[in-house]
Amino acid sequence: MDSSSPIIYVVEPYGGSIRRHNSALPLIYWDDAAVTRGDGVFETLLIRDGHPANLQRHLDRFRASARLLELPEPNGEDWIAATREAVTEWSQRSEEDAKCVWTYTRGRETTGHPSAWLTLTPVADSVLKQRKKGVKVMTSPRGFSIDTSLPGVDEATEGGDPKPAPWLTVGAKTLNYAANMAALRYARSRGFDDVIYVDPGTGRVLEGATSTVITVRSGGKLRTPVPGGDILPGTTQAALFEYAEEEGWRCKAKDMTVERLLDAESVWLVSSVRVAVRVTEIDGVPLPAPDNEDEVRDLINSALGAE
Missing domain, CATH: 3.30.470.10 (Aminotransferase class 4, branched-chain amino acid transferase, N-terminal domain)
Incomplete structure (x- = not known):
């Protein structure tokens, strides 16, 4: 067959x-x-x-x-x-x-x-290509925000028990991905490969259209935006941080701005099938390959050891 x-x-x-x-x-x-x-x-x-x-x-x-x-x-x-x-x-x-x-x-x-x-x-071949060559991304507001003061929203999106405001499905990985796909089409029409969402009010980095944002900083540090509320917790990111800490890396969820992406050693989009995709450019600003690119890629791949 x-x-x-x-x-x-x-x-x-x-x-x-x-x-x-x-x-x-x-x-x-x-x-x-x-x-x-x-x-x-x-x-x-x-x-x-x-x-x-x-x-x-x-x-x-x-x-x-x-x-x-x-x-x-x-x-x-x-x-x-x-x-x-x-x-x-x-x-x-x-x-x-x-x-x-x-x-x-x-x-x-x-x-x-x-x-x-x-x-x-x-x-897909396009995914295999991005694994090898990385992606150029544009930053963009997502177009909506989640009021995390509504009852139960933070707990629900972090996997807790309290019931959130009943009309919300934040924290659920739903089939309603039309807006995400439209954002990717728009980005590609402008010469980019992907999107990183940013909160327009605070400048806080959120997530990729279909991925979690990871930064690598000097001193063996891994950082990711704080999940919950309007950021879906990532399974790949969770596996990476658990494994990386065992390997001696210092991992933390921390609010970050685009400026903190630009001054990192490297920026990655991680997700289940693409696994580890290095960001090579943000809004037209090149991000040179770091000396430890292969090490980081191997770390993420090792973290996804099949069960």
Whole structure:
């Protein structure tokens, strides 16, 4: 079978079964909330060396996202089992990295039953290129802000228990990514590869359109913007900081400005599938490659040791 053909498994949300789905056949109905409203959650996992990387953190965030959207609790055993079956099939085709996406929606309006499935596909050539060559980014306001004084917002976005203001889904990795994709298209139309969002009122760096911002500073320091509120906690960043601290790096979440990006040894965008992408330019200002670029890249890759 062609290695570019997607592998799809349907996961019955009430623990009924998992089943292989023919990628040539339809899967989603016309009235599914994923299509009509973007109402659902997802996780994207890296498949490397025949295993899903950072699996437990993805599962924890997946469950937290479902709770915030008041979806039925995902059966973790079923999702893991389906993922491992898909990975086994992929491993028979290829030894290269792959991308696995879990999708869980509110389902059909006419039935009220959630829809759930995963897909496993090759990593795009454009992603492989960015891993090697890095990205030019523009900074931009996101266009909205989150009032973190609303009840429970900080706790919810940091993975805590208190229920947030009930109309908010901050802290959930939802399917509603249209604005992020539009921001990336705009950036590319202006000669950039990616976007880093900045709060226009405070100048505080937030996150990338689909990534977490990391800076490397002299003295073996790693820094990332403080998660919570309007910054989604990153699974890759969490794995990196845990591993890096064991290796002697000093890691801290700290508010930062664009100026603090420009005077860092290096700036990185980290995410599950792109893994480690060095920022080579910010708003037209070049960021030269640091002497320890390979060391940092190896550190991030090692932190994502497959589970």
